[in-house]
Every structure is written in structure tokens, then in C-alpha cells.
Amino acid sequence: MPRETIYEAKIEYLQILDEDGNLDKKLAKGSLSDEQVLELYEQMWIYRQFDEIAFKLQRSGRMGTYPQNKGQEANAAGSALAMVRGTDWVVPSYRENLAMHMHGMPYHHILMHWMGDERGNMIPDGVKMLPLSVPIGTHMLHAAGIGWAMKIRGEEAAAITYFGDGATSEGDFHGAMNFASVMQAPVIFFCQNNHWAISVPTDQQMNSQTVAQKALAYDMPTIRVDGNDIFAVYLAVKEARERAVSGGGPSFIEGLTYRLGDHTTADDARRYRDADEVEAWAEKDPLIRTRKYLVSKDLWDDEKQELLGERATKIVGEIVKAAEGVREPATAEFFDSMFAELPRDLAEQRDSMRTSSIGINPGQVGLSAQPERV
Amino acid sequence: MMTTAYTPDMSLITDDVHPALGHWELPHFAEEHELPPRDGAPGQERVIQFREALREAMSEEMRRDQRIFLCGEEVAQYNGAYKVSQGMLEEFGEKRIIDTPISENGFAGMAIGAAMMGLKPIVEFMSWSFSLVAADPILNNAPKMLYMSGGQWGCPIVFRGNDGAGGQLGSTHSWCVEGLYANIPGLKMVIPSNPYDAKGLLKTAIRDPDPVFFLESERMLGDRAHVPAEEYYIPFGRARRVREGDACTLVSWGRPVNFCIEACEKLAENGIECDLLDMRTIRPLDIDSIVASLKKTGRVVVVDQSWPFGSVASETITQICEHGFDWLDSAPVRVNTRDVPTPYARGLEHAYLPNAERVVEAVLRIVEV
Ligand SMILES: Cc1ncc(C[n+]2csc(CCOP(=O)(O)OP(=O)(O)O)c2C)c(N)n1
Ligand SMILES: [Mg+2]
Numbered sequence: 001m002p003r004e005t006i007y008e009a010k011i012e013y014l015q016i017l018d019e020d021g022n023l024d025k026k027l028a029k030g031s032l033s034d035e036q037v038l039e040l041y042e043q044m045w046i047y048r049q050f051d052e053i054a055f056k057l058q059r060s061g062r063m064g065t066y067p068q069n070k071g072q073e074a075n076a077a078g079s080a081l082a083m084v085r086g087t088d089w090v091v092p093s094y095r096e097n098l099a100m101h102m103h104g105m106p107y108h109h110i111l112m113h114w115m116g117d118e119r120g121n122m123i124p125d126g127v128k129m130l131p132l133s134v135p136i137g138t139h140m141l142h143a144a145g146i147g148w149a150m151k152i153r154g155e156e157a158a159a160i161t162y163f164g165d166g167a168t169s170e171g172d173f174h175g176a177m178n179f180a181s182v183m184q185a186p187v188i189f190f191c192q193n194n195h196w197a198i199s200v201p202t203d204q205q206m207n208s209q210t211v212a213q214k215a216l217a218y219d220m221p222t223i224r225v226d227g228n229d230i231f232a233v234y235l236a237v238k239e240a241r242e243r244a245v246s247g248g249g250p251s252f253i254e255g256l257t258y259r260l261g262d263h264t265t266a267d268d269a270r271r272y273r274d275a276d277e278v279e280a281w282a283e284k285d286p287l288i289r290t291r292k293y294l295v296s297k298d299l300w301d302d303e304k305q306e307l308l309g310e311r312a313t314k315i316v317g318e319i320v321k322a323a324e325g326v327r328e329p330a331t332a333e334f335f336d337s338m339f340a341e342l343p344r345d346l347a348e349q350r351d352s353m354r355t356s357s358i359g360i361n362p363g364q365v366g367l368s369a370q371p372e373r374v
Numbered sequence: 375m376m377t378t379a380y381t382p383d384m385s386l387i388t389d390d391v392h393p394a395l396g397h398w399e400l401p402h403f404a405e406e407h408e409l410p411p412r413d414g415a416p417g418q419e420r421v422i423q424f425r426e427a428l429r430e431a432m433s434e435e436m437r438r439d440q441r442i443f444l445c446g447e448e449v450a451q452y453n454g455a456y457k458v459s460q461g462m463l464e465e466f467g468e469k470r471i472i473d474t475p476i477s478e479n480g481f482a483g484m485a486i487g488a489a490m491m492g493l494k495p496i497v498e499f500m501s502w503s504f505s506l507v508a509a510d511p512i513l514n515n516a517p518k519m520l521y522m523s524g525g526q527w528g529c530p531i532v533f534r535g536n537d538g539a540g541g542q543l544g545s546t547h548s549w550c551v552e553g554l555y556a557n558i559p560g561l562k563m564v565i566p567s568n569p570y571d572a573k574g575l576l577k578t579a580i581r582d583p584d585p586v587f588f589l590e591s592e593r594m595l596g597d598r599a600h601v602p603a604e605e606y607y608i609p610f611g612r613a614r615r616v617r618e619g620d621a622c623t624l625v626s627w628g629r630p631v632n633f634c635i636e637a638c639e640k641l642a643e644n645g646i647e648c649d650l651l652d653m654r655t656i657r658p659l660d661i662d663s664i665v666a667s668l669k670k671t672g673r674v675v676v677v678d679q680s681w682p683f684g685s686v687a688s689e690t691i692t693q694i695c696e697h698g699f700d701w702l703d704s705a706p707v708r709v710n711t712r713d714v715p716t717p718y719a720r721g722l723e724h725a726y727l728p729n730a731e732r733v734v735e736a737v738l739r740i741v742e743v
């Protein structure tokens with residue numbers, strides 16, 4: 001009888017651009033072109049301004065709770081560029097605003113969502129995306145289902161879904177991974193390991209050395225990449241996508257990054273994490289290293305930076321104007337999106353908005369039948 | 375061929391039911407008049423927040439009984455997402471105040487296992503909205519354990535957390551779970567409306583040998599009131615008369631009780647005095663107190679911050695019809711949230727929820743002025 005090792009595995013780690021902006025040319029083969037690096041740098045930079053302004057809007061009472069994405073832009077940007085806009089599906093959580101934007105979700109919609117307007121979740125025509133999702137973990141199953149449907153329909157496309165390190169503790173995560181693996185669905189599971197789930201650090205969330213290794217149980221190709229390195233993120237997602245659209249099934253990518261901001265505007269992370277740790281990660285900021293790289297290649301200088309700054313201020317100003325300029329939803333309108341056709345009992349509720357109990361027609365109590373508008 | 379006769383060991387089947395009952399020493403449940411006064415003597419008030427009252431209840435019980443522990447997301451290191459467990463890690467240590475991974479299904483299920491091993495878990499859901507991903511343990515396991523083991527295994531556990539619209543948290547995070555969960559046999563459900571009751575009811579919940587669902591509100595955690603320092607236990611299934619009147623009976627529980635108080639004050643300005651009952655627990659539901667009040671008023675309005683269809687308000691009104699039909703002078707009225715998911719926008723959320731104006735309107739519709 002044998003007693004022998006029947007399975008062994010290794011986890012690969014990929015970094016192409018280090019924090020000082022040095023590029024490994026050999027590893028970079030097949031990754032980003034100069035134009036693409038420029039594009040991603042600008043996208044990330046504009047996003048960072050957007051994120052700052054969103055934070056300020058909350059602080060000045062013009063927006064509800066908002067989760068900053070600061071520090072995680074390379075994960076979003078690199079992966080978004082590797083997926084094909086309008087062809088592939090994006091199934092986001094709430095820390096991939098930039099990926100949503102790059103796939104066609106207007107920024108002012110994202111603001112509208114956090115300002116408390118469901119119309120912010122409306123997806124423009126031709127954009128393949130689900131609305132951002134805050135219940136932890138539940139959306140990964142939708143991505144698995146989308147991938148499965150694409151496979152059944154014979155589409156040459158893939159789905160990417162994003163989630164945090166904490167989300168991998170949820171049962172739904174394992175359900176989605178197993179499902180996608182069994183169905184060999186073209187799904188890319190992208191974990192934004194930002195080291196924290198609110199105040200819980202990754203080593204208390206799990207006793208696994210890497211998040212990437214969780215995919216081994218589902219026999220999925222898996223890799224950990226430096227999530228602040230757009231080259232590594234882009235390459236890993238590109239490879240995963242190629243695999244997915246050529247029938248190779250799902251893949252897993254752990255993008256190791258750091259949440260530079262608080263969990264949300266309702267949090268104050270100084271209470272539970274060291275300033276030193278944040279400081280150390282601030283030096284690994286994806287924007288800084290990308291800029292260093294561009295400068296070293298003579299593709300960037302202070303003047304360009306200044307112009308970008310001006311452009312960003314203008315763009316973000318317009319985004320805020322657009323979001324705040326939308327007519328406020330009227331009260332009785334909340335019945336409008338309930339069913340394809342409003343059933344009678346709901347129509348009665350709508351018409352009786354000014355009376356207290358359901359099914360009482362305003363006429364019965366001497367009120368006019370006008371629906372209330374606020 | 376040899377056949378073996380099957381001789382069942384009948385000694386295994388005993389009438390010795392519910393081991394939890396034997397292990398858990400139940401406190402003396404006071405009658406309302408035996409409870410410590412709700413108002414402190416002038417100058418001696420001990421005014422604390424709702425969240426502190428909850429903490430006090432847990433801490434007092436935990437000091438007495440080593441078997442009790444608190445677990446959930448962010449309860450330890452972070453002192454609770456809503457600071458209910460502030461300082462408890464320091465006092466009780468990490469074996470009893472436990473930060474869990476983000477797996478509601480996981481920690482709710484594990485806590486049920488621990489309860490069956492003789493411990494008393496208090497499971498905090500950051501929000502009851504997140505209990506939806508733990509539906510099987512909390513609905514399919516805990517409340518049925520005793521029944522499905524032929525009365526042998528109880529499940530003494532407390533699930534608690536924020537319920538209802540917390541203020542612009544959007545539809546997925548604003549669940550009012552009572553409408554759904556109260557339907558399940560085998561569980562008790564407590565929904566306090568003020569700090570005094572919160573302490574006395576949570577202490578009773580922790581001592582209770584059965585699964586208790588304890589529903590708090592993010593919107594009330596900062597509410598302040600006098601809460602006695604002494605220990606007291608408020609029995610389940612006893613409503614409290616908040617205001618006395620004979621024009622109409624108002625029935626509510628949890629946060630909307632406060633809307634009703636506001637409404638009563640407005641109505642009183644017009645000479646309409648309502649009898650306001652705070653149910654405090656909806657499983658069990660104190661229908662006797664409602665009927666007793668109805669005999670005086672002949673009219674009833676039920677205010678419930680969950681959806682109307684198949685709600686606790688509907689159940690209450692059904693029971694009113696069953697037990698008090700003869701005393702009704704007009705059809706019972708309910709005030710619920712609108713039949714849509716909780717809207718995200720501030721103005722819409724307000725219009726969606728019950729509020730004092732809607733209660734006033736409902737009362738005015740049925741009282742004779
Ligand atoms: C089912 C569920 N449980 C709990 C929460 C509360 N919650 C919101 S964000 C969060 C932490 C998530 O951490 P992680 O997955 O690492 O993502 P990150 O916020 O770091 O991007 C928690 C516990 C929730 N939204 N949904
Ligand atoms: Mg995280």
C-alpha cells in the first residue's frame with residue numbers, strides 16, 4: 001500500500017515594477033506598452049482626486065458613508081485594462097470604482113449611489129457590469145453565474161469579480177469558487193488583499209499564508225501579485241483572461257495592496273493600526289512608483305503633471321456638478337421600479353401615500369388623490 | 375439461520391427534557407410594580423445611553439456566569455462596530471469577547487454548537503441585515519433543536535444586533551427582520567424601545583434557556599435615559615403601558631414606540647388621549663394587555679416598522695380580531711413601512727418609514743372627535 005504525496009502545490013508571486021519604479025524588463029514582456037502606462041497613470045491620478053473629493057463631500061454633509069479606494073488604484077486599473085470593455089463582465093464590490101469607470105460606469109453615477117440615489121446604479125447601454133455590491137461576498141456567486149451563462153451561450157468573453165480579503169471568509173466565496181471550477185466557467189476571481197477588513201487584520205481573518213492558496217482547493221490557476229504594480233496586475237489578468245476565453249476555466253488572482261484610507265468615512269483607522277505601517281505602505285503607493293517609472297523613461301515631467309492636475313480638478317468638478325444636479329427622486333416614485341407593471345395593491349399604496357394604512361384610498365378620507373411629491 | 379431479536383434500550387428515552395433548563399438558573403421575574411422605578415429620584419438620575427444599557431446587561435451576566443461569551447464581527451478589538459461592547463475585551467479577555475472572521479453563517483452555526491456544549495453565546499450581528507447569509511443556522515437549526523431532539527437538546531443562545539433602517543444605508547443594509555423571522559416557531563423575539571427596558575430585557579434574554587432574537591436599532595443606541603444600577607429582569611410577554619387614555623389603543627414595539635409617544639403628545643393637544651402599549655417582546659405577544667385596553671377604547675392602531683404584508687402588525691390585528699372582536703368599534707388600522715425596499719435617499723427613507731405624522735393621521739381617521 002502506498003503512503004505518498006499525491007498533491008503538491010506552489011504559489012507564485014509576481015512583481016514587475018518595484019516601489020522605486022524599477023522595471024524587470026524580462027518579466028514585463030507581454031505586459032503594458034508605454035502608452036498604456038501613461039493612460040493608466042492618468043486614470044489612477046484622476047481617480048485619486050475623485051476619491052479625495054468624495055471624501056470631502058461626505059465630510060461636508062453632501063454625501064452618505066463613502067469607502068475610499070485610495071492606495072488600491074493599481075489593482076483596479078491594471079485589471080480593468082486587461083479585460084475587454086463592452087465584452088467582458090465586471091462584477092464589483094465597493095473598492096473598484098476606477099475599474100467600473102474604465103469599463104463605462106460614469107463617475108457621477110458612483111457619486112449618486114453614495115449620495116443615496118438608486119438611479120446611480122443604472123448601467124449605461126453597452127456596459128457589461130453589475131451595480132457595486134456591499135453585502136460581503138454575495139456577488140461572487142453572480143459572477144460565477146454570469147460566467148456559466150457565457151459558456152452556455154458560447155460567448156468569447158470572461159467575467160471578473162472583485163472582493164476583499166475579508167470576503168474570503170464567507171461561505172458564498174467558496175460556493176462561487178467551487179461552482180466556477182466545476183462548471184469551468186470563464187471567471188476571474190480578483191481578491192483585493194488590502195490587509196484589513198475594517199479593524200480585523202488578515203492574519204486574524206484567516207490562518208492561510210496567502211489568499212491565493214485558497215484557489216488550490218478548487219484546482220484553479222492562482223497567483224499572488226504585487227497589487228500596487230500595474231504591470232504585474234495587468235499581466236496576471238491578461239493571462240487569466242486568455243485562459244478563460246479559450247476554455248481554460250476560472251482563475252484566481254490575489255492583488256496584494258493596502259487600504260491607505262479608513263475603512264469608510266464612518267471609521268477612524270488610527271484607533272487600531274500603527275501609523276508606521278501606513279507610512280511604510282504609503283511609500284509603496286502605486287501612483288508614486290508609476291510616475292517614477294515614467295519619469296525615468298522621459299515620458300513624464302513636472303509640467304505634464306501640472307497639466308494633469310488642472311485637468312483632474314476640472315473633470316472632478318464636473319462630476320460633482322453632474323451628480324448634484326440630478327433632480328431629487330420624488331417620494332411616490334419609489335413604487336415605480338417595483339414590478340414590470342405596477343400591481344393594483346401597490347398602485348393603491350402609491351395613491352394613498354398621504355394616508356397611513358395600506359389600501360385606503362385618499363378619496364375615502366377626504367384627501368385628493370395626488371401622489372405626494374417632496 | 376439465527377435471528378437476533380431487537381431489544382430497544384428504553385432507558386435512553388427519558389422524560390428528562392431540556393438539559394439547558396436544569397443548568398440555567400432562572401432569575402426572579404418581577405411584576406411591573408416590583409421593578410426598580412423607571413425614573414431616578416430627582417438629582418439621582420443615572421442617565422446612560424441605550425448602548426451602555428446593553429453593555430451593562432451583558433457585563434453583569436458575564437461576571438456572574440463564566441459560560442457566557444460574546445462573539446461577532448468587530449466586537450473585541452474595535453469595541454463593536456457601534457460601540458456596544460466598548461471595554462468588554464479589556465474586562466473579559468479574548469476568550470470571552472471574540473472577533474470572528476466575516477462569516478455570519480460560520481459564527482452563528484459554531485455558536486449553536488457551543489450552546490449545545492453548555493456554553494451561552496451572545497452572537498452579535500453587526501446588522502440583522504447580515505444575518506440573512508446565516509439563515510440556516512439561525513432559522514433552521516437553533517429554533518428547532520429542542521423539537522427535533524425530542525425535547526432533549528435546547529439551544530440557549532442570544533442573537534442580537536441592529537435592526538431596521540439605520541439612516542441612509544440603502545435597501546440591503548436596512549432590514550427589519552421581525553416580519554420574516556417572527557414567523558418561525560421555537561424562537562423568542564425581543565424588541566426594546568428604550569434604555570431601561572433594553573437592560574432588563576437583555577438580562578432576561580441571556581438567562582433564557584431558548585434561542586432569543588434581540589433586535590436593537592442603530593438609531594436608538596445613543597438614546598439616553600435613567601437606567602438603575604441594580605440588576606433587574608423584565609419578563610417576556612408583558613407589554614408596558616406607556617401612556618394612559620381612552621380614545622384609542624396604540625400598539626407598537628421598538629423604535630416606532632417613540633414615534634407613537636410623539637404622536638400621543640400631538641393628539642393630546644387636541645384632547646385625544648391614547649392608550650399606548652409597548653409590547654417589548656413580540657414572541658411571546660401580550661395579546662391580553664391589548665384586549666384589556668381595547669375594552670376601554672374600542673379602537674386600535676398598530677405601528678410596525680416592517681413591511682405590511684404578513685407582518686407582525688398583521689398578526690397582531692388577527693389576534694385582536696380573534697380575541698377582541700366584540701370590543702372593536704372600528705376596523706383596526708396598521709401603520710407599516712411602504713411596500714418597497716428601503717430607499718437610500720434621506721427624504722425617501724423618511725416617507726417610507728412610519729413616523730409620528732402618519733400615526734396621528736391613522737388615529738384621527740378612526741377616533742370620533
Ligand atoms: C454579509 C455582510 N457582513 C458584514 C458586513 C459589514 N462589513 C462591511 S465591509 C466589511 C469588511 C470587509 O473586508 P474586506 O472583504 O477585506 O474588504 P475591504 O473593505 O477591505 O475592501 C464588513 C465586515 C457586510 N457588509 N456584509
Ligand atoms: Mg480588506
